[in-house]
Amino acid sequence: MKTFLSVFLSVVLLGAAEFKAGVARVNITPQLPIWMSGYASRTRPSEGVFQDLWAKALAFDDGRAKTVIVTTDLIGLPRAVTDLVAARVIKEYGLDRSRILFNSSHTHTGPVVRPNLALMYDLSPEQAQRLEEYARKLTLDLASAIGAALGDLAPARLWIGHGSATFGANRREPAATGVKIGVNPAGPVDHDVPVIKVTAPDGRLRAVLFAYACHNTTLTGEFYQLSGDYAGFAQAEIEKAHPGVTALFMQLCGADQNPDPRSKLELAEQHGRTLAAEVARVLDEKLRPLRPPIRTAYKITALEFAPHSREQYEKDLESKNAYLARRARAMLAAYAEGAPVRRTPYPVQALRFNGDLTLVALGGEVVVDYDLRARREYGTKENLIVAGFSNDVMCYIPSLRILKEGGYESVDSMIYYGQPGPFNEQVEELVFDAIHDVMKRVGRQPSRAR
Numbered sequence: 001m002k003t004f005l006s007v008f009l010s011v012v013l014l015g016a017a018e019f020k021a022g023v024a025r026v027n028i029t030p031q032l033p034i035w036m037s038g039y040a041s042r043t044r045p046s047e048g049v050f051q052d053l054w055a056k057a058l059a060f061d062d063g064r065a066k067t068v069i070v071t072t073d074l075i076g077l078p079r080a081v082t083d084l085v086a087a088r089v090i091k092e093y094g095l096d097r098s099r100i101l102f103n104s105s106h107t108h109t110g111p112v113v114r115p116n117l118a119l120m121y122d123l124s125p126e127q128a129q130r131l132e133e134y135a136r137k138l139t140l141d142l143a144s145a146i147g148a149a150l151g152d153l154a155p156a157r158l159w160i161g162h163g164s165a166t167f168g169a170n171r172r173e174p175a176a177t178g179v180k181i182g183v184n185p186a187g188p189v190d191h192d193v194p195v196i197k198v199t200a201p202d203g204r205l206r207a208v209l210f211a212y213a214c215h216n217t218t219l220t221g222e223f224y225q226l227s228g229d230y231a232g233f234a235q236a237e238i239e240k241a242h243p244g245v246t247a248l249f250m251q252l253c254g255a256d257q258n259p260d261p262r263s264k265l266e267l268a269e270q271h272g273r274t275l276a277a278e279v280a281r282v283l284d285e286k287l288r289p290l291r292p293p294i295r296t297a298y299k300i301t302a303l304e305f306a307p308h309s310r311e312q313y314e315k316d317l318e319s320k321n322a323y324l325a326r327r328a329r330a331m332l333a334a335y336a337e338g339a340p341v342r343r344t345p346y347p348v349q350a351l352r353f354n355g356d357l358t359l360v361a362l363g364g365e366v367v368v369d370y371d372l373r374a375r376r377e378y379g380t381k382e383n384l385i386v387a388g389f390s391n392d393v394m395c396y397i398p399s400l401r402i403l404k405e406g407g408y409e410s411v412d413s414m415i416y417y418g419q420p421g422p423f424n425e426q427v428e429e430l431v432f433d434a435i436h437d438v439m440k441r442v443g444r445q446p447s448r449a450r
């Protein structure tokens with residue numbers, strides 16, 4: 001009787017588990033002192049490891065196709081890396097490109113990932129070589145994390161829930177000279193903490209994917225130890241509370257948000273604990289199940305820069321600002337080759353779990369306005385997560401409002417990214433044209449007239 005009952009129960013439970021899920025991780029901590037990314041002010045390579053850095057992969061099989069989400073404790077994966085990894089995964093495992101999503105946590109206490117933020121650093125040949133080797137090994141590590149997650153596929157159930165955390169603050173502070181990086185309590189924020197829970201059919205927790213829209217920059221330029229910043233601490237805290245479980249963090253549209261307060265190691269740990277506690281609370285709630293199938297769409301659109309001329313870069317060459325001069329050299333070289341940089345490719349992706357959740361993944365450092373506008377357009381009846389920092393991080397992506405206001409996200413950061421200058425005023429509409437297109441392809445319509 002007992003045997004019959006347990007067989008009966010497992011058949012019923014397995015029958016209800018319409019997904020398979022698999023999870024894997026690879027340690028991507030640099031083994032030698034390495035140049036760290038995100039702050040131009042750093043003058044020497046990393047000094048030890050405070051916390052390991054991870055690439056993690058969460059794979060789904062909805063019975064028709066396999067989909068994988070890769071998260072990394074890195075500043076920003078450029079397409080030079082993700083294209084190589086995706087090509088390999090497409091070839092070896094037969095996944096469609098639209099079913100592979102790469103996200104970067106945007107930690108500023110991790111290594112430079114070349115060519116992301118190419119003009120920010122003054123590297124010795126030895127450090128440059130070390131970074132080339134790191135990027136090369138990273139492509140292998142990401143592919144092997146994906147392979148391992150696909151190899152781990154087993155019956156699973158998925159749920160979605162939402163929490164909230166308030167340490168993310170709008171950082172575009174109005175000042176006499178324009179907009180400076182500070183704290184702006186009146187600026188837009190998104191404090192949502194979406195949580196995707198992955199369990200075995202018997203209810204055992206296997207993985208949790210959570211996300212937040214805030215720069216992973218509690219730790220500022222004077223920190224030289226490697227770590228995942230608040231996102232790394234949050235993942236570690238969740239994994240400590242649930243041994244054997246993998247916690248994955250996705251960075252959302254946090255380009256114009258900073259943790260507040262910041263600049264102390266204890267604060268990074270504190271924000272991590274805050275986020276982990278909120279995820280733990282959501283995990284214990286009654287959550288909405290996610291159903292198959294997963295529909296996906298992926299598109300590369302082009303964003304255009306404002307017009308520029310050879311003359312302006314010839315002038316910049318004389319600038320005392322080393323970064324401006326460096327950018328001018330790169331742009332004049334492009335002019336000399338007859339190929340001035342007028343636009344950048346821009347990836348936009350949607351993953352839709354039946355009618356329960358759509359995950360939109362945008363390239364670049366995306367400001368929160370995109371997330372808020374997408375929520376206004378698509379409504380709250382079905383869950384929506386809008387991630388930035390996905391598939392490629394080629395520069396900041398300002399909204400039209402922020403482009404017009406100016407400041408770091410629209411103008412200054414473009415120099416470090418080696419882009420010719422600000423985008424033209426179409427940027428927001430071009431991104432939304434692509435969002436509308438991928439949303440339509442996964443069957444999600446705006447809930448109100450645009």
Ligand SMILES: [Zn+2]
Pocket residue numbers: 106215255365
């Ligand atoms: Zn950033």
